[in-house]
Amino acid sequence: MTTLDLSTATRRDLNGALHALPKDAPTADWTVLHPEGQHALAAGVNAPVTVTIKGHAGYYCAGMNQQATIIIEGNAGVGVAENMMSGTVHVKGDASQAAGATAHGGLLVIDGNASARCGISMKGVDIVVKGSIGPMSAFMAQSGRLVVLGDAGDALGDSIYETHIYVRGSVKSLGADCVAKEMRAEHLAELAELLAAAGVDARPEEFSRYGSGRTLYNFHVDNAGAY
Amino acid sequence: MDINNIPQTLPRFSATFDPATLAEIRRAAATGIYDIRGGGTKRKLPHFDDLLFLGASMSRYPLEGYREKCGTDVWLGTRFAKKPIHLKTPVTIAGMSFGALSGQAKEALGRGATIAGTSTTTGDGGMTPEERGQSQTLVYQYLPSRYGMNPDDLRKADAIEVVVGQGAKPGGGGMLLGQKISDRVAEMRTLPKGIDQRSACRHPDWTGPDDLEIKIEELREITDWEKPIYVKVGATRPYYDVALAVKAGADVVVLDGMQGGTAATQEVFIEHVGIPTLAAIRPAVQALQDLGMHRKVQLIVSGGIRNGADVAKALALGADAVAIGTAALVALGDNDPALEAEYRKLGSTAGAYDDWHEGKDPAGITTQDPLLAARLDPVAAGRRLANYLAVLTLEAQTIARACGKSHLHNLEPEDLVALTIEAAAMARVPLAGTGWIPGMAGGM
Ligand SMILES: Cc1cc2nc3c(=O)[nH]c(=O)nc-3n(C[C@H](O)[C@H](O)[C@H](O)COP(=O)(O)O)c2cc1C
Numbered sequence: 025m026t027t028l029d030l031s032t033a034t035r036r037d038l039n040g041a042l043h044a045l046p047k048d049a050p051t052a053d054w055t056v057l058h059p060e061g062q063h064a065l066a067a068g069v070n071a072p073v074t075v076t077i078k079g080h081a082g083y084y085c086a087g088m089n090q091q092a093t094i095i096i097e098g099n100a101g102v103g104v105a106e107n108m109m110s111g112t113v114h115v116k117g118d119a120s121q122a123a124g125a126t127a128h129g130g131l132l133v134i135d136g137n138a139s140a141r142c143g144i145s146m147k148g149v150d151i152v153v154k155g156s157i158g159p160m161s162a163f164m165a166q167s168g169r170l171v172v173l174g175d176a177g178d179a180l181g182d183s184i185y186e187t188h189i190y191v192r193g194s195v196k197s198l199g200a201d202c203v204a205k206e207m208r209a210e211h212l213a214e215l216a217e218l219l220a221a222a223g224v225d226a227r228p229e230e231f232s233r234y235g236s237g238r239t240l241y242n243f244h245v246d247n248a249g250a251y
Numbered sequence: 252m253d254i255n256n257i258p259q260t261l262p263r264f265s266a267t268f269d270p271a272t273l274a275e276i277r278r279a280a281a282t283g284i285y286d287i288r289g290g291g292t293k294r295k296l297p298h299f300d301d302l303l304f305l306g307a308s309m310s311r312y313p314l315e316g317y318r319e320k321c322g323t324d325v326w327l328g329t330r331f332a333k334k335p336i337h338l339k340t341p342v343t344i345a346g347m348s349f350g351a352l353s354g355q356a357k358e359a360l361g362r363g364a365t366i367a368g369t370s371t372t373t374g375d376g377g378m379t380p381e382e383r384g385q386s387q388t389l390v391y392q393y394l395p396s397r398y399g400m401n402p403d404d405l406r407k408a409d410a411i412e413v414v415v416g417q418g419a420k421p422g423g424g425g426m427l428l429g430q431k432i433s434d435r436v437a438e439m440r441t442l443p444k445g446i447d448q449r450s451a452c453r454h455p456d457w458t459g460p461d462d463l464e465i466k467i468e469e470l471r472e473i474t475d476w477e478k479p480i481y482v483k484v485g486a487t488r489p490y491y492d493v494a495l496a497v498k499a500g501a502d503v504v505v506l507d508g509m510q511g512g513t514a515a516t517q518e519v520f521i522e523h524v525g526i527p528t529l530a531a532i533r534p535a536v537q538a539l540q541d542l543g544m545h546r547k548v549q550l551i552v553s554g555g556i557r558n559g560a561d562v563a564k565a566l567a568l569g570a571d572a573v574a575i576g577t578a579a580l581v582a583l584g585d586n587d588p589a590l591e592a593e594y595r596k597l598g599s600t601a602g603a604y605d606d607w608h609e610g611k612d613p614a615g616i617t618t619q620d621p622l623l624a625a626r627l628d629p630v631a632a633g634r635r636l637a638n639y640l641a642v643l644t645l646e647a648q649t650i651a652r653a654c655g656k657s658h659l660h661n662l663e664p665e666d667l668v669a670l671t672i673e674a675a676a677m678a679r680v681p682l683a684g685t686g687w688i689p690g691m692a693g694g695m
Contacts, residue, residue, distance in 0.1 A: 083465045128441070141456075
């Protein structure tokens with residue numbers, strides 16, 4: 025195991041070393057001490073390695089992650105795992121705004137709550153939030169799945185495309201063109217898989233599904249109020 | 252009075268309700284939706300044509316054409332990037348998306364730019380292998396939509412351009428209508444095929460200059476501080492926008508005036524939001540000078556650059572380089588009079604065709620229709636673009652030599668005068684034949 029202490033080493037030391045890891049062979053685990061909320065920690069990693077950050081991380085932690093498993097033993101700032109392509113990011117505390125923004129793949133698990141715009145513009149990532157999420161989450165969400173065990177704030181899924189949203193608690197309001205949808209067998213199965221992947225013990229039947237009404241996909245004068 | 256012989260008044264069109272305005276009212280009434288088109292503003296604006304170079308005479312010595320050297324190269328990204336870019340000419344190719352343009356057109360832009368020794372730029376929708384393959388120096392745009400945004404492509408790029416805005420639509424997001432969302436475009440953007448795509452106007456994970464500073468740090472960390480990072484803004488409040496971009500850590504600022512082209516935007520946006528290129532340059536340069544950053548953070552100006560005189564004037568006003576969009580497309584073959592019969596069928600005429608969003612471009616440039624796109628030969632079109640870029644560079648050099656400058660970057664506002672009071676005020680150079688710069692104290 026490699027340990028890097030950010031009270032003596034710099035962020036550049038950390039990211040430079042992580043970027044130098046082999047892309048196609050597993051590496052022994054990394055532990056990062058004293059992160060003290062620094063930004064862009066473990067950003068741009070592309071290697072099958074597990075990195076545990078012992079404390080709080082600032083903005084864009086694990087940004088654009090590929091392959092790596094990144095565990096944050098604390099809270100994460102804005103844009104955790106933004107544009108992730110693959111791998112797993114696990115926030116043990118709460119996450120700030122825009123968690124998993126624009127991410128194309130991989131799994132983001134947040135044990136606590138996520139703030140506004142969770143999963144904004146998501147493009148294929150799976151996000152599981154054990155707590156609640158803030159307003160404008162899954163705004164313009166294109167693809168992937170968002171699972172919330174707690175409640176969702178205002179304007180959930182505004183202008184959503186093809187992302188599947190599952191919420192166990194209440195939804196304060198739905199955004200433009202986001203509608204409640206029927207839970208069919210394939211959705212229960214997909215949700216069960218996601219819950220298992222995130223290590224959550226919950227029954228898929230307790231969730232409601234939301235997705236696109238697909239009424240704004242093409243311009244129509246009668247929808248002018250929604251644009 | 253002979254009542255059979257009263258002189259008749261002529262039918263008279265209103266200047267306010269002119270035929271184009273009337274046609275738009277009828278179109279709006281029939282459809283209920285705003286007009287969308289491509290290209291830049293079509294109205295007449297104070298522009299580079301309103302400036303003249305003084306040239307050398309008794310008090311300034313010219314350089315010999317062909318014999319005495321006049322440098323044209325430019326370095327971009329010298330502030331923080333480990334690998335700044337070095338171009339042979341200060342004329343770069345602006346960001347235009349695959350999706351808006353055909354794969355062949357993107358390839359042709361890469362080929363032309365590479366022959367000329369300059370850079371080309373991706374656009375909304377990501378990087379295609381054709382374009383990366385054919386472009387020696389490729390700038391990768393980082394846009395609010397993040398369509399196709401991929402760290403592998405980020406690492407393959409030679410520079411990264413964070414797009415905050417565009418001159419044609421400052422404050423607006425992208426548009427690509429269903430006709431152009433082909434299978435390939437849909438897949439690259441992770442969108443359903445055939446939808447009318449309206450992309451975001453704000454970045455999803457940062458707001459404001461303080462966040463942008465952290466975002467730029469992240470992009471630098473991911474790419475190991477190698478790549479120059481540009482920030483592109485539409486011209487609105489250039490003094491403040493440039494100052495904030497510098498504060499946020501940009502290596503290069505791209506400033507796009509309202510003449511700048513677009514692939515598809517509401518007509519009302521194109522014509523009524525933003526300020527002319529001419530009006531934007533001096534405040535931008537002033538911001539750099541006030542921060543002690545002129546020439547340290549490079550300024551690229553775009554929006555209505557057509558010839559070497561425009562290039563020289565932009566540089567004389569303080570830009571380090573320029574970018575071209577519309578002119579590059581024309582060099583490839585856009586709006587060619589040889590295709591007049593086909594433009595007529597589309598209800599337009601060569602030179603005025605701007606329904607690029609419909610994807611029916613007979614020149615094969617602004618389309619995703621495979622049959623139309625196949626009409627453009629990327630090798631021949633790339634050659635035409637390279638020729639055109641060479642002419643722009645030679646013309647700018649001709650002017651610089653006439654002004655006694657051994658490098659295009661030695662051109663300065665002092666070499667210029669203005670033909671109109673408006674241009675004098677905007678460019679902050681004297682009205683020709685006077686020492687008067689409107690709004691400035693002094694004069695002679
Ligand atoms: C067809 C077309 C597509 C464009 N696509 C983009 C884009 O994806 N991103 C962007 O920042 N600007 C885009 N632009 C604007 C150009 O980058 C540039 O700012 C503008 O064309 C410069 O002005 P000019 O056309 O007068 O040379 C586009 C312009 C055109 C003509």
